[in-house]
Amino acid sequence: MASRNRIFDLLRTINVASCQCPAHGYRGNVHVTSATPVKDYAFEMKNSTIRYGLGVTREIGMDLVNFGAKNVCVMTDSNLVSLSPIKSVLESLTKNGINYQVYDKVHVEPTDTSFKDAVRFAKNGKFDSFVAVGGGSVMDTCKAANLYYSDPEADFLDYVNAPIGRGKPVTVQLKPMIAVPTTSGTGSETTGTSIFDFEEIHAKTGISHAALRPHLAIIDPLHTLTLPQTVSNYSGFDVFCHALESFTAIPYNERGPAPSNPALRPTYQGSNPISDVWARFCLQVIQKYFTRSVYKGDDIEARSSMHLASTMAGVGIGNAGVHLCHGLAYPIAGNVKTFVAKDYGTEPIIPHGLSVVVTAPAVFRFTAASDPEKHLEAANLLGANTTGKKLADAGAVLSDVILKYMDAMKIENGLSELGYSSDDVPNLVKGALPQQRLLQLTPLPQSEEDLTKLLEDSLTVY
Template identity: 80%
Template structure:
């Protein structure tokens, strides 16, 4: 029989010889307070299951069989319904004997009115699952249709982000949704976010809750081969800004207060080491493939990598968040006058990626001082030689790098190129101010005057 003292001696020896790293070296010295800290101390990473592969759409029918789906709501838009991505989905469902109905009236850059039309369609069916085949407009519309289908008595504004709506947490069980992105841009396939233009305020807002996140995303690069040049271009700048904004967002330890309940930790938590990995990887892919993907429609390697980059950046923003470019973009898109972009139909719209990137040079000149090293690193990942650059110039260095990309991609010359003038700036600021969820994620606080100056600096950019 070994003595009690001998056992304790042995345990002490094992303990002192064991790993001292933070992961294994815990000695029971830390005190976790019960009080809610002013600043957050934790972050979490959530993501849809993503499956990537050339032609992987052919598996969707079997995925639905595995889910025991019997009646599926397919959502897409009027253009895509005639193209190969939707055909591939329908073939797979037919082959696997799954019943479905197709809603093909999704509006490009959806509004509350177009959301409500899709919700009505969903409520008229008795669906047990949803499949979105399309870009961000389709995926976001499908998320909203699923939500209000599952909570039929909810008022539309109940779930819309505060202060525009009531920002109610989702406590109903949603039906499984599979997302099949056909643009390389939004990353909506990985996020619990659904964005629409709220016509009453001429600005975008959204619904943001983890319950909206698709259970599965099928990332099939084959779908990118039909992408028109401008869609590839503007959606690519959405990826670009997702990566830059999530990388430069306020660190999660600076965002506060910590939530009193982990279920209340916001989706947009601030930059963190895991989101940074996605952002860095994504910036490298953009440096290598962005221009090739835009200008060479048959460059499968470039387009496949952009498709991957979009999902990667989606994981980054879905957890770290985006800030000023997106906050300012929402009224820029919402107040559109007569700008009709090529490849997006005949209605005046400012495609999301364009509305976002147009202020990017001004935004990053402004945020550069918050973390010069990260701004320089981002410029370097995008291909800029930063060896002789001063930390004081970090914002300008990144802004100049962004401008080079915008020039190569023939982006319009600032807000004036999109139909705006100096007189419009007060309205744009008014539309940006309610975007607290985004503005709070910026690495520097901003006054109304700051927002106004960022927009003025974006009137002409070259």
């Protein structure tokens, strides 16, 4: 205890003696205490190792050799299994003498049932590493398969986020995993998050822990050339909202409680100076390349830029987190009725990026009061002229620019075009309430009445 007190005495001495000129950002004496603070006071930056470049997939077999891999589980979906991204991965594995088995039954917008099927496949193989080739659904499924393969005695709900599951921290050693994203949206290749539809409650939830992060992310823009226009559109709006939400999330030093042990600091920590850098980068890329990447599928510059932005947004959200757009999106997607999205098969589905952006205009009108300057900055980065705009107008300005992008990309006119009416709003609110991990990252507290109004305001948006 004596040595601990001496450390705090030294910190106080340094604080008093340090330079206090304006050039060094002096903002008054910092109170140092040995007590555990109520709110957090630190943030961490963790992400997968990222390798980016045209044609870089050819190196994946060598990476697995370097990992010492002998028997690899390759996961993809039925749409991708015959396309060039999976072919290039398997060619590299074969060339480098890697044995593998392919699981191609990943469910787009996975459920707890589809997760469990993938886990069974993994447990039936003696795998020493995992490779995911596809969009967020594939990568999230592969993360879950790796987790439950590595902890075969775990109950499924052990690792699912509270309050739906038990939120158990991951203490087992997972196998090496390489992620090869083929869409530009989720950023799952860099995050420790695995999302699925929990069928019992008709809402999305997930597993969140740093241990789930892939060891390596192979970011090869060539794979995006196979993306249909609608998929590029909806997944691009996932990047769009990742950047906006992480940028406007509650600041890391206003989120609480502070962890009693650094190992307990949550994956989603709130906005911070480093995640803000990634968010600004992504918003600038979106302003320049999003429209081109959707309407000019062979524009390799635009699609390469959006592919990199997706990964950078993943780094941001993987540490800062997302908030209301995603919290409301989970019941919107989970309660789908008859809406069938083009290029997503024949079953009813509300793609993730669509379910997220449909409430974005209302959400950012609501959150603007928390930090008007930051909301105006976001609008400016997306191309809005904010000269002379008042702080009180921040929500309207950002909402308007979001609507311009939605209109340009022909996004459906609100929840009503996705099959919902005002009668469905109470059930959607009920599905959003368990998403406390996300709702608590919103920079303003929300009541059930607030959530109700946000959803009602999103029934039509134009």
